[in-house]
Amino acid sequence: MRYRLAALGAILIIAGSVLAFLVQGSGGVEVREARWRTPEGAVMSGLLYRPPGLEAGRRAPAVLLSHGYINTREMQSPFAIELARRGFVVLAMDMTGHGGSGGNVGAAGFGGPSALAFLRSQPFVDRDQIGLAGHSMGGGPVLAAARAEPEGYRAVVLVGSAPGLFGPPDEVRPDFPRNLNVVFGGLDEFSALMWRTPKGTDLPGSEKLKAVFGVASPVEPGRIYGDPTLGTARRLDLPRITHPWEHFSSGGVAPAVDWMQARLEGEARPLPAGDQVWVWKEAGTLLALVGAGLLLLGAFELALGLPWLGQLRRSPEPAAAVRGIGGWLALGLTAVLPALTYLPFMKLGALWFPSALFPQWVQNQLLAWALANTVLAIVIALFLRRGRPVFSVDIPRSLVAAVLSVGAVALALAAVDRLLHVDFRFWVIGFRPLTEARWPIFLAYLPLWTLHCVIVVRGLCALLAVDGASRRLTYLTAAGVMGGGFFVLAALQYATLFATGLLLTPTQPLNVIVALQFVPLLALVGIIAVFTWRRTNSYLPGALICALFLSWYVTSGTANHWSAEYPMTFPPAARDR
Template sequence: MRYRLALIGLVLIVAGSLLAWRVQTSGGVEVQEARWRTPEGAVVSGLLYRPPGLEAGRRAPGVLLSHGYINTREMQSPFAIELSRRGFVVLAMDMTGHGGSGGNVGAVGFGGPSALTFLRSQPFVDPQQVGLAGHSMGGGPVLAAAHAQPDGYRAVALVGSAPGLFGPPDEVRPDFPRNLNVVFGGLDEFAGLMWRSPRGTNLPDAAKLKTVFGVDTRVEPGRIYGDPALGTARRLDLPRVTHPWEHFSAGGVTPVVDWMQARLEGEGRPLPAQDQVWFWKEAGTLLALVGAGVLLLGAFEMALSLPGLGRLRRSPEPAAAVRGLGGWLALGLTAVLPALTYLPFMKLGALWLPSALFPQWVQNQLLVWALANTVLAIVIALFLRRGRPVFSLDIPRSLVAAVLSVGAVALALAAVDRLLHVDFRFWVLGFRPLTEARWPIFLAYLPLWTLHCVIVVRSLCALLAVDGESRRLTYLTAAGVMGGGFLTLAVLQYATLFSTGLLLTPTEPLNVIVALQFIPLLAFVGMIAVFTWRRTNSYLPGGLICALFLCWYVTSGTANHWSPDYPMTFPPAARDR
């Protein structure tokens, strides 16, 4: 029985990862790790998708893809899958400061010029038939590459992005970049920042877009303006999707595939743009993500059966016979305050600038929010105390059990990443391995996450320790308390967006999008707390597991704004948050 959960988790990971691998290699596509250096010495990483039939000297058109801010190359897999299965060679890059790439955000043209050089240098790529596509800040490397090699590409797709935002202002003109497809969600949260348009649906009337299209009248979505032969072709696609939905929907993927098929020549397997399979990869990585959560809990169960660690096992001791008014009030505040304080504390956290020790600006913001809520958790415990819970404490064994539990998931992820080039993810939520360069960053931030998680998990366990409450109700309560506030925040924000075209807080688009991933993350934190407390009568193993888990997640997926080789940069999208 003690191996059952771990075995189920491994089965889900293997099944989901194999499904994801099978989809991204459909049609005989080969996916491999790619690394290269910029002329300035920065290491840039990517995934190279190579269609079959190129071994005999045949060359295929190529497409360079770039993700947006605080994302990684895997986020662009819907585009990469659909283009590669049609016969395009695809390079999905990590921007500098992101994922496996060195430097910091914005360094050496975001890594875009060197990525285009690398793609065009491949012996199986036709260097005269290359397209560029970037989502959000991914427009930075794409446009930098177009500037560096004006004759090195034939077409560009900017998805939820705009010229003149991450590069020089003179990008906003009708002859740059060549053959441009603008794909912008009618519900995109960044319409004002990107195009100076009040709403996404108003984009056809935006003066900036008209300048790029070389017209003085309303731009008609779906119509081709200009001349493809002269490189002045322009087309606007306006699907009714949000910013993070643009790279996770047929509405965002279809126009890009269609544009590249129309503008580039030589793909080996032309297919209708609507013929798509990428969502099955997302189903596979979601299955693997669920399996990773099950494996983590199963690994902890197994750790308690190891010699020496078995001493951690204790039956939980209730702190109160019933949950009184004070207990319910404390649970309510625990649910509401993190979400209520999220936006103001993230704004305050922006004052904690990146440094050599703490180089991740977004992680700095998140920690200001987390540590402020640690203080609030202590205040709630002091003023709404309703009994004195008795917890067992064994620091050394708790630490070993936590490391073994999270380590099991890290090893599983490292294996599927190396063997299959997939990770554990779904939409905006994604786990990727810690690179060698990110381990010191992880260790620097870990003590702060540990302080937060141990105190918050202790407060939660004290509130849940009620005599006679069912196991199922305890899990549901913990997940609801931890994730319910952010779920409510997201519902309010996006209900307003869908009804009015603007977020409830329209000046906070990035932080609202970042908050989406904390709905499942914090709900799982609550489940970890209950699972470990019920087996040890201690908050410490759960708190340590959550600290390792959250610090790994944020560090591996968040952008670096400081590096020893490049001065710190502040891209406009980050400055204007």
């Protein structure tokens, strides 16, 4: 019985990863790791998609793809899969400071010029038929590449992005970049930042957009302006989707695929733009993600079966016969306060500037929020505690059990990344391996996450330790308390967006999008806390597991703003958000 969870997790990881691999390689496409360097020496990372039939000297058109801020190359897989299965060579890059690439945010033209040079150097690429596409801040490397090699590309797609934002202001003109398709969600949260219009639906009348299109009247979505043979073609697509949906929906992917099929010549397998299979890859990585959670719990169960670690096993001891009014109030505050304080403390945390020790600006902000809520958790415990919980505390064994549990998931992820070039993800949630360069960053932030998790998980377990509470209700309560506040926050923000075209807090779009991840992640923290406490009568193993996986998740998926290779930069999108 104790093997059941681990076995089920492993089965889901294998099945989901193989499914994702097969979809990613649809039609015989080969996907492999790509490495190159910027002129300054920073190592760059990408995934190179190579269609079949290029071994005999035949060259194919190619597209360079870039993700947005605090994302990675895997986020662009819907575009990559659909272009590659149509016969395009695709390079999905990690921007500088992101994923497996060195440097920091904005350095070396976000890595775009070196990525384009690498793509053009491939012997199976038709150097005269290259397109560039980027989502959000991914417009930075795309436009930097276009500036660096004005004759090195034929078409550009900016998805949820805009010229003149991540580069020189004089980019806002009708002759740059060449043959431009703007794909922008009618509900995009960044409309004011990108195009200076309050709502995405107002984009056709944007003065900035009209300058890019070279027209005086509002731009008509779907109409082609200019002359493709002269490189002045322009088209606006305005699907009714949000910023995160632009790279996770047919409405965002289809226009980009259609534009590249129309502007580049030589694709081996033309298909209708709406013919898309990428969603099955996302289904596979979702299965693997669920499997990773089960493997984590199952590995802890197996660890308790080891002779030395078996001494951690204890039956949970209730702290009170009933929860009482104070206990319910404490649970309510534990659910509400983290979500209520999230936006203010994230904004305050922006003052914690990146440094050599703490180089990730967004992680600094998240920790400012987390540490502030650590203090609030202590206050809740001091003033609303009912009963005195009796916990078992064994630091050495708890630490070893936590490392073994998280290590099992890390090894599984490393294996599927190396063998199949996929990771554990779904939409805005993504677990990727820690690169060698990010291990010191992970270790620097880990003590702070540990402090937060120990206090919060201890407080949660103390509130859940009620005599006679059912197992199912305890799990539901823990998941609801930890993730429920952010669920309400996200629901309010997006209900307002869909009703009015504006977020409830329209000046903080990035932090609202980041908050979407907190719903499942914090619910998982609650589940881990209950699972480990019920088996050990201790909050410590669960707290250490949560600290390890939160530090790993944020460090691997967040951007570095400081590096030894480049001076620190603050792109306009980061400064103004």
